[in-house]
Amino acid sequence: MNYWLMKSEPTEFSIDDLALRPGLSEHWDGVRNYQARNMMRDQMKVGDGVLFYHSNCETPGVAGVAEISREAYPDFTAFDPAHPHFDPGSTPDNPRWLMVDVRFVRKLKRTIGLGELKDRPELDGLALIRRGNRLSVMPVTPEQWDFILALE
DNA sequence: GCCAACGTTGGC
DNA sequence: GCCAACGTTGGC
Numbered sequence: 599m600n601y602w603l604m605k606s607e608p609t610e611f612s613i614d615d616l617a618l619r620p621g622l623s624e625h626w627d628g629v630r631n632y633q634a635r636n637m638m639r640d641q642m643k644v645g646d647g648v649l650f651y652h653s654n655c656e657t658p659g660v661a662g663v664a665e666i667s668r669e670a671y672p673d674f675t676a677f678d679p680a681h682p683h684f685d686p687g688s689t690p691d692n693p694r695w696l697m698v699d700v701r702f703v704r705k706l707k708r709t710i711g712l713g714e715l716k717d718r719p720e721l722d723g724l725a726l727i728r729r730g731n732r733l734s735v736m737p738v739t740p741e742q743w744d745f746i747l748a749l750e
Numbered sequence: 751g752c753c754a755a756c757g758t759t760g761g762c
Numbered sequence: 763g764c765c766a767a768c769g770t771t772g773g774c
Binding site for chain 1 (some may be wrong): 758759760762
């Protein structure tokens with residue numbers, strides 16, 4: 599079993615939104631980075647743990663826990679010219695982008711802020727806090743997973 | 751293959 | 763709103 603951190607802007611899709619979805623599950627569209635796509639395609643399995651991270655907002659940080667509920671399949675938002683995530687280079691016959699489904703597990707009692715994560719030497723290797731990091735999907739080690747959730 | 755220009759991400 | 767950092771694009 600693997601662990602992940604996935605970023606979303608809460609104004610677009612937040613942990614609270616996920617909790618309101620039927621079946622508590624929703625597709626995770628809009629990943630447009632090859633490194634992130636490859637991790638989803640090659641490594642993400644049903645049941646993997648996900649730290650739900652709120653980005654580009656008032657309190658950036660880990661806001662909840664989710665799990666992978668469906669493995670990678672074509673991101674259909676790339677096929678729709680009217681969709682903000684449209685990519686003419688991706689077609690149903692030859693999809694360039696993939697998505698997974700995630701299921702709500704729980705919302706944290708408080709958001710564990712980015713600054714707090716940066717302060718912890720135990721998390722030095724975490725991709726999230728590497729300078730200039732732009733991955734929206736990144737791996738988390740079991741040790742990092744336990745450590746972050748213990749901060750709650 | 752190089753690299754400048756551009757668009758995006760995301761913290762602040 | 764600003765801007766640093768990054769990935770992608772495309773001319774050459």
